Amino acid sequence: MMTIITVALAPAIALLIFIYQKDRYDREPPQLLFKNFYLGVFSTVPVYFVEKFLMSREHSSNPLYQAFVVAGFTEELFKYIIVRNVSYKSSYYDEKLDGIVYSVFVSLGFASAENLLYVLSSSSNFLYTGIARAISAVPAHMLFAISMGYYLSLAKFSRNRISSMFYSIESLFVPIILHGIYDYILISKIYGYMPLFIIFVIALWKINLKKLNKYADDSRRSHS
Numbered sequence: 506m507m508t509i510i511t512v513a514l515a516p517a518i519a520l521l522i523f524i525y526q527k528d529r530y531d532r533e534p535p536q537l538l539f540k541n542f543y544l545g546v547f548s549t550v551p552v553y554f555v556e557k558f559l560m561s562r563e564h565s566s567n568p569l570y571q572a573f574v575v576a577g578f579t580e581e582l583f584k585y586i587i588v589r590n591v592s593y594k595s596s597y598y599d600e601k602l603d604g605i606v607y608s609v610f611v612s613l614g615f616a617s618a619e620n621l622l623y624v625l626s627s628s629s630n631f632l633y634t635g636i637a638r639a640i641s642a643v644p645a646h647m648l649f650a651i652s653m654g655y656y657l658s659l660a661k662f663s664r665n666r667i668s669s670m671f672y673s674i675e676s677l678f679v680p681i682i683l684h685g686i687y688d689y690i691l692i693s694k695i696y697g698y699m700p701l702f703i704i705f706v707i708a709l710w711k712i713n714l715k716k717l718n719k720y721a722d723d724s725r726r727s728h729s
Contacts, residue, residue, distance in 0.1 A: 512635035513624040516643040517617040524609045524647070527721045530728035533597055538610050541591055545614020548583045549622075552615075555579050568692040573685035580615065581680040585653060587611045593661065600727065601662060602720040605654030612650035616643045645687055645706075649680040651713040658720065683709065 521542075525532070559565070559575045592598055592607040620638050627634045653676050660672035687709075690702040 513621040516639035517613040541610040542614040545611035546618045549618040572689035577681045577685035601658035602724045604658035608650040608654035616646035648713045655716040
């Protein structure tokens, strides 16, 4: 059992350490990060019931509906609600990089619980499932969160109310769209989409690491 749990949680822990090390000049208090993480874990409970309800609707067999509404909208909305209510108004949220850190901790909390459920449900092939999700689904949740935190910080530190509102909308809907595209290609199971999926994942990594590094560089310059 411990091996299964380790396989399920190791990818998220590794990515959390990666993000935490990026925030080296003005690190967030551990208790706030832990709060974001465990609320992300427990968000899987309401998400489960909402997704179960949505899957009982008339168009539940449609891959677009499953990807963008059931998975993308529901999961990113709950993550967004947590970040906005737990960290957004915190006095510790004092630089743009913080938005990414908080969003990633919530998202990887969710991904940890989700991954554990997937690995436990396939105990006979848990190693294959764990490895497959370690290089796909878990990092994807982190990348969606980087986009969320990137735009959330633009909203928080914008001096223009209209711009702030626009960035707030982007901080929710950009991750939803990215999540939806990712899931749709996989759910549709159309062989011809796989080259597009590879290109999309590479672009997802490149664009979001650029966003992360931009804010990390801003943090370094402001503390030098």
